[in-house]
Amino acid sequence: MRVGEHFCPGVLHEVQAKDGLLIRIRVPGGLIEANQLRTIANLSRSFADGAIEITSRANLQLRGIRTEDLSQIVHGISSAGLLPSQLHDRVRNIVTSPIAGLDPGELIDPRPLIRQLDRRLQADTAFVSLHSKFSFAIHGGPKRFGRDTDDVSLDALNLGAAPYLRLSLGGVSSGFVVKPGDAVDCMLATARMCIELAKESSLPVRGKAVVAIPGAMERILDALSQMLQPSPLSLPASTVNEALLGICPTSQDGRVSIIPSVPLGRLNPEQARYLADTSNEWQGDLRLAPWRGVVLGSIPKSAADNIVAQLRAIGLSCEGRDGFQGIAACAGITGCDASLADVRGDAASLAQRLLGHAVPSGWTVNLSGCDKQCARRHGATAELVAGPLGYTLNVKGRRVASDCSREFALDAVAALHENLLSEVAAR
Ligand code: SF4
Structure with a gap:
């Protein structure tokens, strides 16, 4: 597999991976229509490996595509309205x-x-x-599900009677807010400034790189001065690191959201079709989530229990005890030449060890096939990184074991899980 920023895939920018071609499909805001998800499921079953992968920015990915089938996949994606601009395929x-x-x-x-x-x-x-990889994030508050790595972000907060949106660049708060009516102008102007400033300094167009240029934030704020005003609140918005799960209330009378666990962020065609059909049947509102999951939104409360049972039957549990919650793995040995371990298989073995248990608060485990750590999420509870002699195990950022066997590593993570649960029970 080609890795690195120059090989970030798109629909028209396929990447050759070990298991075939890989493409990524833009879904702005994760706002996918049921019929689009069904189309992708059908395309994956016919022309890819059958799975639909959800990315950490709530886009979609298909892999295992044969070269001769690529044009049919691209045509199908385009017909479903998921390639609205060829030029902006990777501005996603x-x-x-x-x-x-x-x-x-x-x-x-x-x-x-x-x-x-x-x-x-x-x-x-x-x-x-x-x-x-440049990412825009707009959060309606008070929770935000974004990441500090978002390049330009706006977070809603209440100032007096009216909501405003606070501008951050590369995770650094500007200390200024904008009215919702100016939000899009503000984001586009900030992105333009990022392009200009990065070009001047021969840097990649990334928020973190730009904000580190001396005087860059001041120049951006100067350029946007007509639409910005100082924010009296300096506290950052609270980031929600954990995936939501189960049946959640909504702002709509009599309607709930149903949020299942999606093991390793991969849906099979049957699961994707069920989600699409159920959303259509109940006039629901389907979303992709940045925790590499899905939200079946706006479902009548009266139908929820039956849907949860159906989801469980097809491998999408809403109970939080499937063992997979919080676990992420990179493509591993089947999809990446660089991988030194079957990390997906090992992730499944770990989930088997945790099956039936509750999940400690903030529980996140990353399994990576090599030290590039493509699936890495910062602040993870545990990380398993494969090397030539075995796994390195990091717990809360500290290395605790090196060159260990998969059995030892998985047992150690399972023991850590048990200890954390015991600590919670003892409080
Ligand atoms: S972390 Fe995984 S996907 Fe990334 S290069 Fe290494 S083996 Fe490949």
């Missing part, structure tokens, strides 16, 4: 809460802003030069 990372518009506590519904931002990005060829 627009992140929001997967319960936007459904969250009873949110300050503003960011979805109209997400759609407007997407339209305007696609209408402007200047943004084609954005780095393919």
